[in-house]
Amino acid sequence: LLDFHRRAIAMRHQHPVLSLGDYETLQAEHGIYAFRRTTANASALIIFNSGRQPATVDLTVNALQGVDRCYRHVWPSRDDDVPMHGGKVSHIVVPARDVVVLVDENNRESYDSRII
Numbered sequence: 001l002l003d004f005h006r007r008a009i010a011m012r013h014q015h016p017v018l019s020l021g022d023y024e025t026l027q028a029e030h031g032i033y034a035f036r037r038t039t040a041n042a043s044a045l046i047i048f049n050s051g052r053q054p055a056t057v058d059l060t061v062n063a064l065q066g067v068d069r070c071y072r073h074v075w076p077s078r079d080d081d082v083p084m085h086g087g088k089v090s091h092i093v094v095p096a097r098d099v100v101v102l103v104d105e106n107n108r109e110s111y112d113s114r115i116i
Contacts, residue, residue: 071102
């Protein structure tokens with residue numbers, strides 16, 4: 001449990017958008033709660049699944065400044081990207097009773113997957 005909290009705190013320090021950005025709820029139904037945090041230079045998607053089964057989530061996320069973004073998994077840390085096309089991100093798998101955190105590629109200068 002201590003390791004979990006250390007990793008969560010490190011992620012918040014590494015990605016200021018997670019604590020300082022503007023807040024927008026994207027979905028709140030069927031055990032899924034998703035929201036976006038945004039700053040002038042970054043965007044993050046946070047998706048919680050309170051269900052007992054994994055969930056595949058598709059979200060409508062209006063492009064910031066008219067530009068589609070490419071998100072990177074930071075929780076759990078993975079090497080694959082989640083592209084946004086036409087203001088939508090699709091096929092995000094969220095494990096049961098877990099969370100997925102995605103941060104856009106424009107914030108890459110602070111991204112270091114070795115910490116997470």
